[in-house]
Amino acid sequence: MTFQKINTSLVLIICFAVQYIASTQNNTNIHFVIEETSFDRLCQSKKILTINGRFPGPTIYARAGETLTLDVENKGKDNVTMFCCRGVGRHVKFDQVEWLVEAGSTVRKNITISDDDEGTLWWHAMNIWQRATVHGAFIVHSKPGKPDDHADIPIILGEWWKKDVKEAFLDYIDSGSDLKSDAFTVDGQPGDFYPCSKNGTFRIVVDTGKKYLLRIVNTAIHNNLHVGIARHNLTVIAMDGSPIAKQFTTDYVELTRQHSIDCIFEANQQPNYYYMVAVTNISEAYDTNKITTAIIEYQGSYIPSLPPLLPLLPNFSPNYDKSSSRDYLYVIMTFVILGLFFCTTFVVWYRQTNRAHRSATVTPM
Numbered sequence: 001m002t003f004q005k006i007n008t009s010l011v012l013i014i015c016f017a018v019q020y021i022a023s024t025q026n027n028t029n030i031h032f033v034i035e036e037t038s039f040d041r042l043c044q045s046k047k048i049l050t051i052n053g054r055f056p057g058p059t060i061y062a063r064a065g066e067t068l069t070l071d072v073e074n075k076g077k078d079n080v081t082m083f084c085c086r087g088v089g090r091h092v093k094f095d096q097v098e099w100l101v102e103a104g105s106t107v108r109k110n111i112t113i114s115d116d117d118e119g120t121l122w123w124h125a126m127n128i129w130q131r132a133t134v135h136g137a138f139i140v141h142s143k144p145g146k147p148d149d150h151a152d153i154p155i156i157l158g159e160w161w162k163k164d165v166k167e168a169f170l171d172y173i174d175s176g177s178d179l180k181s182d183a184f185t186v187d188g189q190p191g192d193f194y195p196c197s198k199n200g201t202f203r204i205v206v207d208t209g210k211k212y213l214l215r216i217v218n219t220a221i222h223n224n225l226h227v228g229i230a231r232h233n234l235t236v237i238a239m240d241g242s243p244i245a246k247q248f249t250t251d252y253v254e255l256t257r258q259h260s261i262d263c264i265f266e267a268n269q270q271p272n273y274y275y276m277v278a279v280t281n282i283s284e285a286y287d288t289n290k291i292t293t294a295i296i297e298y299q300g301s302y303i304p305s306l307p308p309l310l311p312l313l314p315n316f317s318p319n320y321d322k323s324s325s326r327d328y329l330y331v332i333m334t335f336v337i338l339g340l341f342f343c344t345t346f347v348v349w350y351r352q353t354n355r356a357h358r359s360a361t362v363t364p365m
């Protein structure tokens with residue numbers, strides 16, 4: 001894939017870009033419909049099991065101390081056991097709730113959130129092949145009065161199989177065949193580097209100077225995933241729905257499978273487009289045909305770099321962050337020139353003083 005191709009395609013799709021708007025709602029009564037829905041990914045179309053026709057499923061927003069009523073209606077062919085909510089938070093009273101929703105039935109569940117809960121959890125189907133597409137974030141805000149000062153951006157990392165997931169899973173059970181997916185996804189999308197995927201690339205629109213709370217969940221079946229954003233640091237504040245004792249700032253985070261991380265992202269760079277990447281193995285030189293991306297898009301009028309800048313994770317090809325390596329080059333050149341200047345000055349000075357000294361010593365009396 002050449003830059004030229006990416007350039008032209010990106011220009012084409014900008015007008016059709018799906019804008020992401022972070023929103024929070026109070027939905028104390030939630031209705032989930034389990035149904036098969038057709039999706040186009042990786043140049044193919046297939047049906048997957050979804051909640052309300054969405055992949056990943058809808059984000060549930062809740063507040064500490066609140067009780068939610070969740071109705072799950074199963075319009076699928078198979079029974080589905082639902083699970084809410086996964087997280088290992090200290091105070092998460094509502095952890096480990098699972099219930100069967102038989103095909104054709106509707107089951108109501110009350111989910112009570114304790115007063116001191118807050119953070120990012122997720123809900124999903126129990127069965128592995130169902131869980132691959134039936135999952136979503138469960139975000140708990142603190143009680144009213146305590147300010148939530150950052151806009152939420154749920155980021156669900158998942159996987160896409162070209163094959164029917166149930167078949168892939170049954171083959172895996174029967175013959176030990178590979179359960180490896182064809183792509184990792186951010187919000188259901190493999191991103192710019194995969195075929196037939198550019199139109200859908202997940203885009204996060206940000207305002208310069210604002211801070212955002214990225215609520216990242218890794219729903220992948222087997223893989224840990226590393227997430228980084230070009231030229232931006234992430235400040236990790238919570239893991240698995242529980243604040244961490246010591247916040248830290250890093251250029252990328254690693255999410256163990258089925259875990260979540262809350263991190264603050266500050267839009268503090270030059271307005272531009274920046275890639276967010278999700279990769280399994282950062283020690284590997286990456287294959288540009290297989291790198292999952294989303295785009296952080298600053299609001300405003302400017303001409304973005306095309307393609308957007310890629311982060312410099314360990315072993316990522318620095319060629320991609322061209323302007324950054326150019327900056328480094330300028331710094332190095334400046335040092336080299338300054339160094340040369342000082343060396344020359346020093347040599348001239350040394351020679352002169354030395355000559356003076358020598359002439360002083362050789363001149364007797």
Ligand SMILES: *[C@@H]1O[C@H](CO)[C@@H](O)[C@H](O)[C@H]1NC(C)=O
Nearest residue numbers: 025026027028062063066144
């Ligand atoms: C959500 O709605 C319920 C009932 O209408 C209300 O008691 C609660 O305070 C609301 N929570 C928020 C965060 O607005």
Ligand SMILES: *[C@@H]1O[C@H](CO)[C@@H](O)[C@H](O)[C@H]1NC(C)=O
Nearest residue numbers: 077078079080100101102103
């Ligand atoms: C669904 O679950 C019920 C109760 O456990 C069981 O009787 C039924 O056979 C199951 N149906 C399918 C399609 O697995």
Ligand SMILES: *[C@@H]1O[C@H](CO)[C@@H](O)[C@H](O)[C@H]1NC(C)=O
Nearest residue numbers: 067068069107108109110111
């Ligand atoms: C859910 O809560 C409501 C109101 O508190 C109660 O009437 C209902 O019985 C509960 N339902 C279940 C399934 O526990």
Ligand SMILES: *[C@@H]1O[C@H](CO)[C@@H](O)[C@H](O)[C@H]1NC(C)=O
Nearest residue numbers: 012013016195196197198199
């Ligand atoms: C992307 O969008 C353009 C414009 O709507 C459309 O012509 C093109 O077929 C789309 N490509 C894919 C792979 O869906």
Ligand SMILES: *[C@@H]1O[C@H](CO)[C@@H](O)[C@H](O)[C@H]1NC(C)=O
Nearest residue numbers: 231232233249250251268269
């Ligand atoms: C990221 O963090 C490192 C180390 O704390 C710091 O040197 C660097 O300037 C930060 N970068 C940005 C873009 O904030």
Ligand SMILES: *[C@@H]1O[C@H](CO)[C@@H](O)[C@H](O)[C@H]1NC(C)=O
Nearest residue numbers: 224280281282283284285315
């Ligand atoms: C990551 O890639 C390196 C280099 O190819 C390899 O040695 C290592 O085993 C890989 N790690 C995993 C977890 O796949």
